[in-house]
Amino acid sequence: MNFYAVIIGTEILNGRRVDKxxxxxxxxxxxxxxxxxxxxxxxxxxxxxxxxxxxxxEDLNAVMFSFGxxxxxxxxxxxxxxxxxxxxxxxxxxxxxxxNIIKRxxxxxxxxxxxxxxxxxxxxxxxxxxxxxxxxSLDNKFFFVPGFPSMxxxxxxxxxxxxxxxxxxxxxxxxxxxxxxxxxxxxxxxxPNSVELSSLPIFIDEEPNVELSLSGKNH
Numbered sequence: 001m002n003f004y005a006v007i008i009g010t011e012i013l014n015g016r017r018v019d020k021x022x023x024x025x026x027x028x029x030x031x032x033x034x035x036x037x038x039x040x041x042x043x044x045x046x047x048x049x050x051x052x053x054x055x056x057x058e059d060l061n062a063v064m065f066s067f068g069x070x071x072x073x074x075x076x077x078x079x080x081x082x083x084x085x086x087x088x089x090x091x092x093x094x095x096x097x098x099x100n101i102i103k104r105x106x107x108x109x110x111x112x113x114x115x116x117x118x119x120x121x122x123x124x125x126x127x128x129x130x131x132x133x134x135x136x137s138l139d140n141k142f143f144f145v146p147g148f149p150s151m152x153x154x155x156x157x158x159x160x161x162x163x164x165x166x167x168x169x170x171x172x173x174x175x176x177x178x179x180x181x182x183x184x185x186x187x188x189x190x191x192p193n194s195v196e197l198s199s200l201p202i203f204i205d206e207e208p209n210v211e212l213s214l215s216g217k218n219h
Contacts, residue, residue, distance in 0.1 A: 001034070001061055001062075001063050001164070002037035002038070002059055002061045002062050002063065003025075003029055003034055003035070003036050003037050003038075003063050003064075003065070004036075004037060004038045004039070004056050004059075004062055004063065004064040004065070005021065005022060005025050005036060005038070005039040005040070005064075005065050005067070006040060006042065006052055006053070006056070006064060006065070006066040006067065007019055007021050007022065007039070007040065007041045007042070007067045007068065008041075008042055008043075008044060008049065008066065008067060008068035008069045008078065008147070009041065009043075009044065009067075009068050009147055010043045010044050010075075012041050013041060013042075013043060019041060020149045021067045021149065021152065021153075022036075022039055022041075024149065024153050024156075025039075025065060025156065028153075028156065028157055028160055029160065029164075031160075032160060032164060032165050032166065032167055033167035033169065033170065034160075034164060034167050038056075040052065044068075044069060044075045044076075044077060046077055046081060049069075049077060049078070049081045050081050050084065050085055053066075053081060053082060053085040053086065054085050056142075057085060057086060062141065062142075063141050063142075063143075063164070064141065064142045064143065065143050065145070065156055065159075066078060066082070066142070066143065066144045066145070067145055067146070067147055067152055068146065068147030069147070070116065070135060070136070070144055070145070070146055071116065071146070072112045072113050072115050072116050073112075078144055079091055079116075079118060079119055079120070079136075079144075080118075082120050082138070082142070082144060083119070083120035083121070086120060086138050086139075086142060087120045087121050087122070087138070089120065089121050091118035091119055091120060092118065092119065092120075092121050093117050093118055093119075094117050094118075094119045094123060094125070094136075095117075096125060097116070097117040097119065097125055097134055097136075098114065098117040100117075100132055100133070100134065101113055101114055101116060101117055101133070102114070104131070104132060104133070116133060119136050120136070120138060122138070123136040123137065123138055124136060124137045124138075124140075126143065126144075126145060126155050126158075126159065127155065127158070128146070128151050128155060129151075129154050129155075130148075130150060130151045130154075131151070133146075133151075135152075135155050137159070140163055143155075143156070143159050169217065170215055170216065170217055171215065171216060171217070172213060172214065172215040173213070173214045173215075174211065174212065174213045174214075175211075175212050176202070176209055176210065176211050176212075177209065177210045177212065178207070178209055179208065179209070179210060180201070180208040180210065181199055181201050181208075181210050184199070184210060184212070188212075191214070194216060194217075195214055195215065195216040196213075196214070196215040196216065197212070197213070197214055198212070198213045199211070199212055199213075200213075
């Protein structure tokens with residue numbers, strides 16, 4: 001599985017808020033032996049969001065966690081765009097979510113909050129333990145949660161525990177070499193594609209060193 005994080009929020013990019021989702025998701029996936037494949041922070045922009053979701057949809061191994069944009073204000077665009085990209089459809093009213101919104105807000109559900117129940121067809125609700133204003137999922141692969149960490153993180157934690165609690169065991173071997181990267185390139189090129197290789201140059205006492213890390217599913 002290729003795990004994607006899409007963090008939607010103009011307020012993060014312009015510095016009004018600090019992202020707290022990347023570190024949380026990275027650590028939560030690591031508990032079960034997974035790693036993030038891709039992470040981005042993007043503006044609340046229709047074209048950009050649509051292109052990002054479309055790119056992820058093309059990856060048949062994708063699992064996506066999308067943070068933000070599922071409320072009822074004009075800058076909350078996620079529900080409609082997700083429906084267009086993943087369902088080629090307009091949003092439809094989710095009857096259970098509609099009931100939950102009316103139960104919580106009564107007359108104040110109208111005219112705006114009620115539209116949070118407009119979701120992509122065949123969406124499943126993700127329980128929000130803070131106020132029962134749900135997130136949603138599509139095909140048990142694409143998960144959409146609020147931008148508020150206090151709401152989003154318990155929801156994501158439960159998703160990972162439920163659907164992605166097993167992984168192939170991986171092994172990692174790390175070593176340091178007192179030389180420059182250039183001298184090791186021929187050796188690096190002999191590493192098979194089944195082994196993940198990373199090379200990080202380090203200067204120790206102004207002398208070039210290299211940290212090499214090898215990771216794979218076998219010893």
